[in-house]
Ligand SMILES: Nc1ncnc2c1ncn2[C@@H]1O[C@H](COP(=O)(O)OP(=O)(O)OP(=O)(O)O)[C@@H](O)[C@H]1O
């Protein structure tokens with residue numbers, strides 16, 4: 001069983017824990033059932049030296065959860081992870097790993113779980129839906145956890161991938177765990193900052209629905225997470241300024257960082273160079289990739 005699953009950029013500025021976009025950079029998860037008790041984990045590419053190869057691997061954990069939820073007899077597994085998404089950089093590596101594992105396991109179980117059940121299971125593991133939903137469905141996805149009679153559910157709606165928009169991701173050569181990047185966020189925020197984000201995120205959704213890039217350029221600001229995370233990413237503000245000066249439509253933190261992402265339709269080479277050089281001025285080596293939004297999410301192939 002082989003599954004291809006995209007990287008994702010979460011938040012898209014003001015949409016903290018709510019918005020995410022799939023990107024054309026993919027991991028592959030290969031899963032084979034073995035006799036009970038056997039476990040083989042092979043890793044290629046990103047994370048080769050630090051992703052565990054035992055039961056503590058999050059892909060193995062979610063596979064076992066899928067089997068339990070599908071009420072299937074547990075068995076052993078051979079798991080091969082071919083990783084192109086950099087780990088702990090803000091490009092949804094954990095969501096891709098979990099979605100890839102869950103979709104592969106569900107396929108081995110005869111697709112007993114619906115997409116919605118996979119979304120719920122993986123979101124509970126990950127803690128928030130903003131990377132999980134676009135990794136599963138592709139495009140730009142708006143998600144929310146809402147209360148219902150049974151407890152809670154994840155509602156999500158997909159906006160088709162933006163046409164002609166390119167993402168320039170500046171990936172620094174250091175890791176930043178999401179847990180650490182969440183630990184610097186405040187428990188409470190000023191009312192006016194909540195209002196600021198509420199109005200901006202509504203407009204960001206409108207911009208993506210209507211492919212209105214002029215609007216996007218006016219409203220992709222954030223006051224709920226980026227200002228607090230600036231201390232963790234040397235040069236963040238200067239890299240944003242360099243991207244705007246070189247012609248970017250908007251520049252934001254990708255997920256929990258440290259990757260910074262600029263959106264553009266033209267001048268992409270100038271913007272990439274400007275972001276790289278701005279990081280260098282702060283002593284940070286960064287790799288720049290030009291990616292397109294991915295219209296597709298996780299796919300068995
Ligand atoms: N392909 C993979 N296979 C198994 N575990 C992985 C894989 N990729 C990431 N992980 C696990 O997820 C952790 C990184 O998750 P984390 O949420 O900190 O970063 P991220 O998902 O890359 O960033 P963000 O959520 O900001 O986009 C790694 O330390 C590793 O434990």
Ligand SMILES: N[C@@H](CCO)C(=O)O
Pocket residue numbers: 010011016017018128130131178181182225255256
């Ligand atoms: N919304 C999440 C994305 C990273 O997992 C955050 O910014 O912490």
